[in-house]
Every structure is written in C-alpha cells, then in structure tokens.
Amino acid sequence: MVCLPLDAGAHKFRHMADRRLREFGCEQNLLSRPDGSASFVQGDTTVVVGIYGPAEVKVSKESYDRATLEVILKPKVGLPGVAERSREQFIRETCEAALLTALHPRTSIVLILQVIHDDGSLLSCCLNSACMAAMDAGLNMRCLFCGVTCAIDLDGNIILDPTAKQEKESRAVLTFAIDSVERQVMMSSTKGAFTTAEFHQSIAICQKAAESIFQFYRDSVGRRYSKS
Amino acid sequence: MKETPLSNCERLFLLQAIAEKKRVDGRQTFDYRNIKITFGTDYGCCIVELGKTKVLAQVSCELVAPKSNRPTEGVLFFNLELSPMASPSFEPGRHSELLVKLNRLLERCFRNSKCIDTESLCVVSGEKVWQIRVDLHLLNHDGNIMDAASIAAITALCHFRRPDVSVIGEEVTVYSVDERDPVPLCIHHMPICVSFSFFQQGTFLLVDPNEREEKVMDGLLVIAMNKHREICTIQSSGGIMLLKEQVLRCSQIAGVKVTEITELIQKALENDKKIRKEGGKFGFAESLPNQRITAFKIEGAPVNTSEVEETVEEITHNTVPPTEIVPSPILWASGTAQIGEGVLNTWEVEEPHESEEADDKSMEEEEEVSTTPRHERKETVILSDSEEEEVIILNPDKTEKKFQKQASNLHEDTASGSRKKKKKKPSQLVK
Numbered sequence: 001m002v003c004l005p006l007d008a009g010a011h012k013f014r015h016m017a018d019r020r021l022r023e024f025g026c027e028q029n030l031l032s033r034p035d036g037s038a039s040f041v042q043g044d045t046t047v048v049v050g051i052y053g054p055a056e057v058k059v060s061k062e063s064y065d066r067a068t069l070e071v072i073l074k075p076k077v078g079l080p081g082v083a084e085r086s087r088e089q090f091i092r093e094t095c096e097a098a099l100l101t102a103l104h105p106r107t108s109i110v111l112i113l114q115v116i117h118d119d120g121s122l123l124s125c126c127l128n129s130a131c132m133a134a135m136d137a138g139l140n141m142r143c144l145f146c147g148v149t150c151a152i153d154l155d156g157n158i159i160l161d162p163t164a165k166q167e168k169e170s171r172a173v174l175t176f177a178i179d180s181v182e183r184q185v186m187m188s189s190t191k192g193a194f195t196t197a198e199f200h201q202s203i204a205i206c207q208k209a210a211e212s213i214f215q216f217y218r219d220s221v222g223r224r225y226s227k228s
Numbered sequence: 229m230k231e232t233p234l235s236n237c238e239r240l241f242l243l244q245a246i247a248e249k250k251r252v253d254g255r256q257t258f259d260y261r262n263i264k265i266t267f268g269t270d271y272g273c274c275i276v277e278l279g280k281t282k283v284l285a286q287v288s289c290e291l292v293a294p295k296s297n298r299p300t301e302g303v304l305f306f307n308l309e310l311s312p313m314a315s316p317s318f319e320p321g322r323h324s325e326l327l328v329k330l331n332r333l334l335e336r337c338f339r340n341s342k343c344i345d346t347e348s349l350c351v352v353s354g355e356k357v358w359q360i361r362v363d364l365h366l367l368n369h370d371g372n373i374m375d376a377a378s379i380a381a382i383t384a385l386c387h388f389r390r391p392d393v394s395v396i397g398e399e400v401t402v403y404s405v406d407e408r409d410p411v412p413l414c415i416h417h418m419p420i421c422v423s424f425s426f427f428q429q430g431t432f433l434l435v436d437p438n439e440r441e442e443k444v445m446d447g448l449l450v451i452a453m454n455k456h457r458e459i460c461t462i463q464s465s466g467g468i469m470l471l472k473e474q475v476l477r478c479s480q481i482a483g484v485k486v487t488e489i490t491e492l493i494q495k496a497l498e499n500d501k502k503i504r505k506e507g508g509k510f511g512f513a514e515s516l517p518n519q520r521i522t523a524f525k526i527e528g529a530p531v532n533t534s535e536v537e538e539t540v541e542e543i544t545h546n547t548v549p550p551t552e553i554v555p556s557p558i559l560w561a562s563g564t565a566q567i568g569e570g571v572l573n574t575w576e577v578e579e580p581h582e583s584e585e586a587d588d589k590s591m592e593e594e595e596e597v598s599t600t601p602r603h604e605r606k607e608t609v610i611l612s613d614s615e616e617e618e619v620i621i622l623n624p625d626k627t628e629k630k631f632q633k634q635a636s637n638l639h640e641d642t643a644s645g646s647r648k649k650k651k652k653k654p655s656q657l658v659k
Binding site for chain 2: 026030046055072074117203204
C-alpha cells in the first residue's frame with residue numbers, strides 16, 4: 001500500500017477488551033407455510049425470514065441456466081423505500097454468490113425478510129437470518145455466509161456489532177459478508193469516511209468475529225440434529 | 229407462485245369430519261386455537277399467534293394537519309399487509325380482493341366503533357393532530373387472519389405510548405421519551421373479531437376456522453364485539469342465508485369468546501408492564517423459546533482481536549496499490565469531459581452508424597475523436613461544421629479511430645492538444 005502510515009494506523013488497537021458481539025440467538029422453522037424460515041436476534045435487532053423455492057417461476061423472470069433469486073425486504077412501518085431496495089440488492093448478491101442456483105434452472109427462489117426490530121447492525125442480522133433460513137430450507141450452498149457490522153467512532157475506535165445509538169454517533173459504519181470456507185469478504189457495504197488502514201482493520205476484526213458466528217451456526221445445527 | 233389446490237378427497241374428508249362433529253386438528257366446534265401474545269422492545273409492537281397464524285403489529289404516530297371537516301379529531305389509519313412470506317399465493321404490492329376486504333373490516337371494527345378517543349389526539353385545533361398508524365403484517369397464514377389481526381391491532385394500540393406534548397400559546401413542544409414519560413392512548417373499549425364458518429348451507433358451524441376449513445366453507449360470519457357484549461361490526465360473506473336464530477346464537481358464542489380473549493390480552497399487557505417496571509428483560513429476544521431444538525441462543529460472544537494486527541498487515545501487504553497517476557481530465561466538447569483511463573463513452577458515437585440523420589452535436593464529437601491526435605487534420609473539423617456529409621469520410625476508418633482513442637488517452641500532450649482545440653470550437657460554431 002502506498003499511502004499507508006502503518007505505524008499510525010495498525011497499532012491503534014485501543015479498547016481491545018470490550019470488543020464483543022451482543023448476545024445472539026436464532027430460531028429455525030418457526031413458520032409453517034414457507035419452505036424454510038428463521039428468525040435471528042442480535043441484541044434487540046430481530047429479523048424474520050421465509051424462503052419459498054425452488055418453485056415455479058414467472059416466464060418474465062425465468063433464466064434458462066439457473067434459479068432466479070428474488071429478495072423482498074419489508075420494513076416494519078410504511079412501504080419499502082430506497083434504503084430497503086439497496087439492502088435487498090446487497091442480500092441478493094450475497095445469496096446468489098453462496099447458493100448453487102445452477103442446480104435448479106428455470107425455477108425461482110423467493111426470500112422474504114421482515115424487520116421486526118431495528119437496533120443497529122440490521123444488514124448483518126438480515127444476512128445471518130437469510131443464511132439460517134436457507135439452511136432450514138435445505139438449499140444447496142457452496143459455502144455458508146454471515147454478516148458482521150462494525151462502526152468506527154470519532155476517536156477511530158472500531159466497535160463490533162453496534163447498536164442504533166452507536167451507529168448514529170459513529171463516523172463510519174461498515175458491513176461485511178464473510179464466507180465460511182476461506183473467511184473471505186463476499187460483500188461489503190460502507191457508509192461514512194474512513195482511511196484504508198481502518199478499512200483493513202475492520203475487515204480483519206470482522207473476519208475474527210465471523211468465526212464465533214460460524215461456531216454459533218455449527219452449535220445450533222448440531223443441537224437441532226443431535227439425537228439427545 | 230400458485231396456491232396448492234385442495235384435492236377432492238381432502239375436501240370430502242374435511243366435510244365428512246365436520247358432519248361428524250370432528251375437526252382435523254382435534255378441536256371441538258367452539259374451540260379457539262392457542263393464542264400467544266409477545267411484545268417487542270418498542271411501545272406498540274406485538275406479535276400475536278393464533279395457532280400457526282402469525283401477525284406482527286406496530287403502532288406509530290405522527291403530527292399531521294387534521295381533516296378540514298373534523299378539525300379537532302386525530303386520524304386513525306390501519307394498514308394490513310399480506311406479506312408473501314405468509315403464503316406463496318400472496319404477491320407483494322398487489323391489492324387482492326381479500327386484502328381490501330380485510331382492511332375495510334378492520335376499519336369498521338376499530339375506527340367506526342369509536343373505540344379510540346380521537347378527540348384526545350388533538351394538539352392544536354385545525355392545525356396539528358396526532359395520526360395513529362397501525363401496521364399489521366401477516367407472517368404466516370393458517371386461516372382466520374381477521375381474528376388474529378384484530379387481536380394484534382387492539383393489543384398494540386393498548387400497549388402503545390405516544391410522546392407527551394405541551395402547548396404554550398402558539399408554541400408546541402413534543403417531549404422525547406427521556407424528558408417526559410410517554411402517554412398511553414385513550415381507549416374506550418376493545419372490539420375483538422370472532423369468525424364463524426358455515427358448512428353445508430349453514431347446517432354446521434365452526435369457530436376459528438383454519439386455512440383448510442376456510443377452503444371448504446360455504447359462508448363466513450364475522451362478529452366484532454367488546455367485553456360489554458356490544459356488537460361493533462357484523463359481516464356475513466360467502467352469500468349464505470342465515471336464520472335469525474343462527475345469528476343470535478353466534479353472537480352469544482362471540483360474547484363468551486371475546487370475554488376470554490380480552491382477559492388474556494389484559495393479562496399479557498399487565499405482565500409486560502410489570503417486567504418493564506421492574507427493569508427486567510423484555511422484547512422478542514427474551515421470548516425466544518430456548519427449550520426447542522430448533523432454537524438456540526448464546527450470551528454475547530467476546531471477540532479476541534489481539535492477533536488481528538497480523539491479519540491487518542497481511543491484508544495491507546496483499547493489497548495492490550492503486551495507480552498513482554491521475555490522468556488530467558480530457559475535454560471532449562464544451563460541457564463534456566473524461567477523467568480516468570476507461571474506454572470511451574460510445575453511446576453518442578454509435579448513433580450515427582445506426583441512423584443517418586444524426587444531430588450536429590454527436591458528429592462534432594466524433595470528428596473530434598478522430599482528429600484530436602493529429603493537428604494536421606484540423607481542416608476537416610472546420611469543414612464538418614458546415615457540411616454534414618463529411619461523416620462519410622469518418623465511417624470507413626473505424627480501426628484508425630480506435631487506435632487514436634487509445635493514443636489520446638496515453639499521450640497527455642495530445643489530450644491537452646485536444647483541449648486547446650475545444651476552446652476554439654465554440655467560436656467556430658458561432659460562425
């Protein structure tokens with residue numbers, strides 16, 4: 001990196017101890033109608049997801065070589081706006097990268113997300129719940145994925161899994177989707193201003209945090225399919 | 229997606245079972261399914277589960293100008309949405325007949341029964357009133373949407389608190405939650421809908437039909453009633469003829485059911501109030517059933533970021549630095565410029581190839597592209613301004629043009645040369 005002040009950026013690791021994810025939980029198969037459903041709770045942020053598919057597709061949306069993925073994000077109050085549309089796109093692109101859509105050509109997979117409560121890190125919660133629902137629906141995936149949000153506050157500290165209040169007070173909010181195989185970044189969404197050094201730090205921290213989320217995935221699936 | 233149709237044998241089986249006074253899910257004729265009410269962290273947010281039917285309600289408020297014919301009354305707004313999550317046959321953003329019917333019934337049940345004191349929602353007469361908006365989302369459809377939605381709506385309205393407002397002279401102050409405790413709405417009574425489905429021309433009757441029973445029923449009667457046994461709305465649909473006795477009998481049953489449900493709602497509300505007062509944990513996160521094998525919850529996970537430094541260095545090490553050369557902007561025509569080394573914008577250039585009658589502007593640009601690198605070709609430019617036919621010369625040497633495009637990007641001096649020329653351009657145009 002050319003313009004990177006390594007000594008200034010990379011060694012600024014203050015407040016290392018209080019970097020933690022809020023308590024999180026998940027319930028799968030909570031709705032009877034969809035083929036797969038899950039709710040994911042991160043602190044107070046809650047999202048419910050239902051998946052239908054692979055099922056018949058409208059001729060206008062049909063693609064001959066893979067399944068068409070439709071993502072619908074519904075806000076709690078009012079009609080969906082631009083913010084929802086942009087989140088839908090982020091989620092769709094991440095899911096398209098993870099799901100093996102080529103296995104079901106000329107079909108449609110519909111993913112419906114309903115925001116139940118937004119208390120920060122909404123996009124990462126949406127991604128986590130989408131992955132859990134896809135697992136519940138039994139869709140084939142080349143890897144699992146999770147979303148991690150971090151915020152950079154005015155002093156340059158990186159906060160993991162920020163609440164709505166922390167997001168508001170911060171200088172930048174970054175969300176990454178991370179895959180389970182190589183811990184690579186599948187999607188990134190950023191808001192606000194930050195340096196390249198901060199960006200790299202955020203990726204590294206989110207990759208680290210992703211490990212505990214994947215462990216959670218593993219434990220919850222283990223619990224579901226264990227005999228005892 | 230299409231709804232899965234009910235097969236004939238399923239239909240016959242259901243009807244036969246009903247004729248034998250049996251229900252597929254093991255309930256008695258007048259039994260309701262289990263009702264579960266959970267509250268969210270926000271005021272005015274709840275999820276009501278009626279068996280497997282699930283409805284999310286959220287109440288919100290906003291200061292708006294009142295209707296001109298009712299200057300002292302607040303506005304109540306109901307919006308029930310049939311999310312595609314609930315059933316594959318629901319399409320997003322489509323106003324189906326069912327949706328319109330349900331919304332209208334909700335309005336009749338709550339707004340027309342005057343269960344909420346709209347006059348207390350007035351802030352400044354004729355200028356500012358509160359608009360109370362109730363958003364209802366159906367999350368899972370397993371029959372009897374109306375009853376679940378009405379329970380969710382009234383529970384959310386009872387749970388809701390609006391910000392406190394003070395009016396001193398002309399000045400209206402809205403206090404935040406931290407400054408003053410928010411105030412609850414003034415609710416006179418709680419209307420609750422009870423649905424009855426009729427089979428075989430009204431011979432058999434069932435309370436709280438589930439989705440399959442709804443598919444085989446002949447008619448539906450919805451009675452909205454409060455615990456004082458006052459009927460708020462009554463609606464019969466499906467074109468079934470009912471006897472006076474049947475309607476009276478239904479209203480008797482509704483009275484019993486409404487009393488039960490009202491008690492349940494009040495118990496749930498009190499429970500939530502108590503937990504909030506004691507500072508205990510509340511919200512959906514707390515109501516996650518941790519005993520089920522499909523649910524799993526962990527306390528906050530600390531993330532050890534002490535070894536992150538190495539990863540950061542690795543990332544920074546592997547990052548390919550962006551090119552430091554920032555090409556100076558190339559001015560193609562007055563008002564259009566190009567920055568960076570991307571391929572040229574072709575959508576204006578391509579036009580003349582397709583249509584013969586291209587406007588002067590696009591041609592101008594095309595000629596510029598071709599002429600910019602070489603100064604000796606200057607005279608063509610001058611010619612082109614007056615004569616449209618000049619285009620013919622340019623079309624054959626496509627390949628040359630491409631090469632020139634690249635050349636113009638690579639050589640800074642040619643770019644500046646073109647810029648010089650562009651400055652000349654307007655004056656030529658004037659001529």
